[in-house]
Every structure is written in structure tokens, then in C-alpha cells.
Amino acid sequence: MTLLHVGTLDQPAEAGRPRPDEPLLEVTGLCVDYGIGPDAVHAVLDADLVLHRGEVLGLAGESGSGKSTFAYAATRLLRAPGVITGGSARLHLGQGRDIDLLAADEAQLRRLRWAHVAVVLQSAMHALNPVMSIGDQLGDVLQAHRPDMNRAARRDRAVQLLDMVGITADRLRSYPHELSGGMRQRVMIAMALALEPQLVIMDEPTTALDVVTQREILEELAALRDRLGFAVLFITHDLSLLIEIADSIAIMYGGRIVERARATALFRAPRHPYTLGLLGSFPSLHGPRVHMTGIAGSPPDLRNPPAGCPFHPRCGYVMERCRTELPPLRPVVRAGVADPRVAACWLQDGSAPPPAELARPEPDPGPGPYLSPGPGPGPGAGGTPAGTEGGTP
């Protein structure tokens, strides 16, 4: 593998295209409780999700919606009092090897973690060891998982990894407190990629950063994904960001996945009222300034969840059925129109035409979000006209 500085990459390799026919992680019926017995809080309920090779899957929801719990349970990183009460999470390693992460023993998990599934956490300051230099921390990973590498080889690899995220080799001896927030997060990404995993879980990786740094890191991540071809499960509450960077998005509410779609389809034509409300909660940077309302009410209390659809107390389209019956996540049924979508909403079961704003036509697949550039200029190069460089008058 050649390791170039990401800024010098020109055409993205084919490695990073999502391959919809090749599932990497298949989660079915995942249920997670916090606590045991009758007082247990059901944090994730019957969640199904498929992450394909090379895909960026966004998992969006508010705090307490179960998005982090889902990711940590599916990779067996969940700590007590979290208890996985059901479901399976099959990781397809290729060449016919696949493994149910929820049934794997500690020895198997130990081999899988980092090598195949890596995690980037939100708080880089707390995730990095404050009393070890970042070079030593990178070396540590390699020493544990690649026992055949000697000290010099580990150092070379650490330099490569830092270079990959735009950090120079002289930072190897730096300690985390000597780095800026953005650099620490870059180190976290470099560490996650140290063993070339197929799946990287990112839990709010840029939430604590300023917007310019966030954008820089996301561009670097896009370039790395294109080159190395890993899949990303990207967890965030910022749906407007996710629409720009993810191939597909799953929306969680009250522990359940309520809608799943391609990012552009979800943005242009939401099918679940909660998705619609969430999209209406982000003021736009363009156009006339219009009054927006967000979503009335507060997220549900999972200790005492509402009966029926978890969203019904806040839903503007609530029907009698919503108060008593839980809508399953299933294909949208519409009379006379083929709709390839899934949503957990009684409005979409085909018994009556849904409101117009929940029945917008499916947009053309078109070019995806720029984290998965199709043919055309790669990230960062988009549309800058020639001859405008150095615009000094």
C-alpha cells in the first residue's frame, strides 16, 4: 500500500465505493436493556440494520435514542449495566468467513477488535492515554496485534499512519495535551486505521470540534475511505451533516429504528414524521428566513415509554391506531406507486394516502453525497474554477 498525504490524492480509487450486494455487518432484532428484571430500561428494541462494504451508514437520533447503545452492543463493546437481550450481529469477513459478534467468545472478539472493527470515540482527550506519547500509543496497537513487527517497523508504520491524517512525523513524541483538538481526533482516526479494519465505528467523532476543523477531518476521512475501502458506521445527532457525508441513513427514536433510506432520499423525501420534524429543526443557510417550529414536546422517557408508536405524543399526524399499536419498520405501501422505502409509521401502510409532505417522490439516485464521489472530481476539488487561485488584486 502506498501511503500518500491525503491532500495529494487525485482520483479516488474504486476501493471506497459502497457495494450494496456485499453486506459487511448484518444486525437483526437487536435488543438491549439497561438493568435486569422488571425495572430494566429498553434502550434498543428490535433493531435491524445492514452495513455494506465500503458504505458510510449514518445513525442519527437525539440523546437517549439508543444510537450509541446500538453500535456498542452490535460490536460487543457495551458495558454493564447494558445487557444484550436478543438478536444477532453477523460480521462477514470475506471468503465465506462470517461470525456472529453477539455469540462470539472473548478470544474471538480479541482477534476481531481493532483488526476488523475499530472505534473512534467522541472525546479524543479521554480516549488517548495522557501519559504516553502518541507514537508509543500507535506502537502499542501494532505490538499487540502484529507481533512479527519489530520496533523500527512499528515506528515506520506509525509515521505512515500519522502522515495519512496530515500529521508530521515530529509529532510522534508529543503527548495528547500538546495537540489541538483537531489533531487529537486525527490521531484517533490514524489509530483506528492502524490495522486496516473493514469497519470503523465513529461515535460523534467531530461534535466537539469547530466547524472548519470538522470539515477538514471529514474531507480527510472521505479520501481515506475512498482509498482504503473501509465501511463507516457514523453516529451523530447532526442530521444536516450526515446528509452531506453518508451514503445511507438510519433514524432512531426511542430505541427503535424508525426510518432507513439513502441519504438524498431521506433528505428530499422523508417518510416518517419524526424524520420530517428533524429535517425541519435545522435552519437553512439559504433562501428566505422562514419560521420553523422544530418538534413539539420532548423525547420519550424510556423508563416509561408511551404505548403504541413511541413518537405519537409528539406527532402532528397522530391517529387513533398510533396510540395503541406499534408500527413495525417495513416497506412503504402506496397504491399505484412503487416506493422502495421503509418506515415505521401507520401512515405508510397503504390504507390511506399519506400527507403530501410524507409522500414526496423518490429523488433520482444521482451522484451520491461527496463522501462517496462518483465519476468526477474528488472531495475538495469540487467545482473550483480554474484561474481563481491567488485572487490577489
Added chain:
Amino acid sequence: MTSPSAAPALPVTGTPVLEARSLVKHFPVHRRGRRTQRGAVVHAVEDVSIAVPEASITAVVGESGCGKSTLTRMLARLIRPTSGELLLNGSPAARQDAREYAGQVQMVLQDPFASLNLVHTVRYHLARPLRIHGLGPDARSMDDEITSLLERVALSPQTADKYPHELSGGQRQRVAIARALAVRPRVLLADEPVSMLDVSIRLGVLNLLGDLRERERLALVYVTHDIASARYLGDTIAVMYAGQIIEQGPAATVTDQPSHPYTQLLLAAAPDPDRPSPAALRGRGAPPSLVSPPAGCRFHPRCPFAMAICAEQAPPGVKVAPGHVSACWLHAKDTDPGTPQKPSTPQNPGPGPGSIPPTTASQQDSRPPRGEST
């Protein structure tokens, strides 16, 4: 509230309720060891002037470390400026005692989970400022006052007997706002009031602030890192970078036709699902050290349009359109006011902000409608 843009685009008429003139704040640096510089200071806020008129919202936008919270704390008189002057209703604030000032200027803090006392009820939080400022002489009028405060922030009167842990984040922030309103201030300083809240309830709190501006003619300073919410709520936007206000003007104008390269960078980096293609970031990197800020314009080391003069002399505030001031040398010789820098229509922002240097933009761009759309 009909629309956040219902207020006039430029409500700078008459005396501003609160005005800051050339505020400066330097924090001394205490460093041990051989490299100690005598008299080294952090230049947290440098020569910031801002006027907050009645019934208007001034949004202060900037990244972490740009000095926006230091500015807010100076406006609240929680910290003393190194130099500069603060005027309340046109008279120097320094002459008023702290309580008198606090009766006019109140603050709402970022984290309602930390700014409310967990062992006290909502009633206690609201009664305390009333008692201190002598606004609830007897128990009955105190109760009435508390009920009316809760109603003004759209909470039920029963909320008064709840503890903070029984409330959601949005409700807590409403209590914090009610507490600030208790003393009937004329200015409300809100420092990142929604950034700790869930996205679906942020707008509710922002709309409440917008309502208060209209109903009670409050002057609001809304401090945020989120330029989209500043555009939504603010009448005026002031963009801060490295301790200075680098651009200031009507909210929609600043975001639709940003004239300072840093504002253009901020807009290019902000999440925006409507963007047809990724915007090019022009001016990557990080803000400078504020202990030894760069000479001249503090943005020049990152600026894609930097000229020789930018490294030598700090740019003056240049009027680029009525009420729209930009501290950038690119506009200093450009005497034509109202020249937009970012050729854009909302649907098709072209290659993104900042990709056309301002001097060429003035020749090729049609002039978009000025001011705000309603």
C-alpha cells in the same frame, strides 16, 4: 411571532440599550520557567465595539477561542475590561453599581444542567432574583410574579414546585430564561443557549427568544458557534475571529453575501444539505495564538487573498453596504458600496463562497436584492 425576520433589517435607530466601545480584554499569562515573558498577555478581545438596540437580536458568531464568551462576560460586567467603555441607555455603565446594572442586563448560560441548583425547586430559582431586587414584596405577589414568569416562557404554573431533575433540557433552559427575566431586564445575553439541547427542541427555545424580543422589546445578544441558527434568529450578525469582530451586518446579508474571507470560510465549512457540491475550504488551518497574534490582520496567515498590506496593518472597518461592515483590506479601495462578494442565488450557490476573489466578483456579478427576504 410571525417570522424571525419581522424586525427591521437595520434597527439601529436612536440610542442603543447597551453599547460597547472599543472593549479590550487582556488576560495576563503566568508562566514559570526560563521562557517567561514579562508582561505576556492573552489578547482575548481586542477593540470590539458593538451596539445592541431595543427589540433586536444581535448574533455573535465565532469558533471556540475567538473571544465571544469573554465579550459576553464583559457585557454582563462579570469581568472588567482592560480598556474600553460600556454604555447602558447612553450613560456609562461604570457609574452604576453592580446590582443596578444586573437589573438591566441579565445572562442565560449554556448548560441548564449546571446553571440550576439541583437541590432547589424552580420556585426558589425564580423567587431569589425577585427578592434580591425587591420585586416581590409579599408572598402573594411573589406567587403571581412566578406564575407570570413561567407563562412568559411557556411553562405551566405547576412547574414551580418541580426540581431541575424532573424537567427536560428544554424546560430547564426555559427556567433559566425565566430567571433572567425575573428582574425585568432590558438586555438579555444568551451564551450558546441551545447548544446543550437536543436538536428537535432547539428551535422551541430559539423561537422563545425571538418572541421575547418582539413581545417585551428586549435587546438580545445571542452568542453561538452555529452560523445557521444566527441567520435564523439574528437581526444583525457579528462574526468574531481571534478576539476581533471582522464582519458585522444584517443577518441575511452577512450569510448570503459574506464579504470577509473568514466569514466565507465559516459558511463553506458549515453543514448544509442543500449544497449541490462540496464547498472548497479556502483558509484551512487554525486560529493564531492570542498571546502573540499576527501583526496586521489576524486572519492573514490563513487568508487565500492575503496581500502585503494585510501582514503590516490591521484593516479598518470598511462599509461594504448600508449597515454592513467588513474589516478587510480587499474592500478598503473598493468605494462602491453594496458590492456583493459571493455570486449566489440560494438554490445554486455556484462553486461555493470564497472561490471568486472579491475584485472580480464586482464586475461579473449581478446585484442581488439587498436586505432580508420576508
